[in-house]
Amino acid sequence: MDELMAVLEELRPDVDFETEKGLIKNGILDSFDIISLVSSLDEAFDIEIKPADLIPDNFNSAEAIWALVQRLMED
């Protein structure tokens, strides 16, 4: 989780990822953030996030992103 927080922090230092639960729903992360984030996550955790994983439920909070990353690391 710390490594994920570091990735998120580098991407958007202005966002409070500890508390924000509507990153997509509230329009905090835009499409370009998502593209940068996906490539950073793929690289940092040696995973491959596929279009089918790109649904708001997987990206609305840091916990949700972490759950996705863990699931893909197990695959």
Next chain:
Amino acid sequence: METTILDFLDRAAALWGGRVVYADNKNTMTFAQLDGFSRSAGAYLQKRGVRPGQPVLVMGERGINTPACYMGVLRAGCFYAPVDASMPAGRLSSILEVIGAKYMIASGEFLEKVSALGFDGEIFAAEDVLSECGPEDYDPRSAAGLPETVPLYVIFTSGSTGKPKGVITSHHSLMCYIDAVQSVLGLGEDDILGNQAPLDYIAAVRDIYLPLFTGAKTVIIPKEEFAMPDRLFGILNESRVTTLCWSTAGLEIAAKLGSFDYEKPSYLRRVIFSGSVISNKYLRIWQENLPGVRFINQYGPTEATASCTYYELTGMVEEDTHIPIGRAYPHYSITLLDKEGRIITADDPGETGEICVGGPALALGYYGDEDRTKASFIQNPQNHCYRELIYRTGDLGRYREDGLLEFCGRMDRQIKHLGHRIELDEIEIAARQVGGVNDCCALYDDKNSLLYLFYEGPASSREIALYFRGSLPAFMVPRRIKQLDSLPRLANGKTDMRSLRESM
């Protein structure tokens, strides 16, 4: 002949009154309602003492009320200056300073933000503007008899001195552009546009105004639907969208995120794109998924009202295809000037020169900035007989053997990132405002669409990123901020950009 956009609005209300002109995810508005709202808003502004001929700022939500507010400003005989509410306060303040407007219309959700800006004019809530007066309260004298050369809007773009430039477009210029793009698109009453561009951005003029000319409808797609691929094309299908006028970045992102893995937009007939050079890889994904759909590339600066050239693709793009920017639209002229100011004609294919644009669609200049206006809008150097203004784009172009134009990059440090125009100098000026940044250099990696800032000094990259988030639009904030002991130098003391590029 029509003289202002309001003539088109009147005509559209008479022809297509009961049909829908704009829809968002909550509401719809018919042509007759748009006409009514524009008169109500005009009456409201008249009642508040807004005299004709002035700029009125509009900070609108992403919804159908925003274009209605624009039309209301026109009814009052004024012109609108749209601003993006998500802009940081610092950026908004510098826009307010340039425009010096006395009035602003803001959607309810932004009123708090606006009051914190220290805007010293009057602020009207958009909801009140549209509802407090009735259409019958409107006095048509405010906008009667206006010639087509009066300003329609002022749209702001990046300036290399750090001061944003307000490009002023007249009614006439916009009418010429819409006529030109319609001659290529051929929209009818049954067409439906899917809007992607922010409503305050130049690229949205197609979605806002094409319906008034053609009876088509525009559906405003919520911004958050572009961040995830799962629903985007489903929304296009639910709304039976036939036409996309999107930025290249919008097309690229949808393909990159894998929107086609979920659904195909099955009603689409044409896609017209602009903003930057499109990646062939992503355009090909669109072409392969949508056989039979027309794809049209456009080129042009805000100063020439959206786009001045176009090219319709004739086959599938390959990896090494150099898509031309094509030929001039009706109402536009293109002149290529070499370094000595001589004209390069299509008889000299392959010779590179600066692309200059002429014709009635040229902007009226930069708001309140005579110097920069004079430097960019010049007399055609080869015409010694009569007045012929051309706009120097700062872009390089050349003719192909078949007479079509190709874009060959910039003459200066302006770049196109995600469809937005950015002066790298402006990023550097902002970075130098941060205590602890002694020197810096902004560069663009166009292969990966990444903005870099290299700097020397004790400031942390986080401090710089946070400062940027408070002073620059999000698309201008570098995603890579790298601290160096010292910037590499050339013998003359200037920053060695080539060696920095190698470290990107």
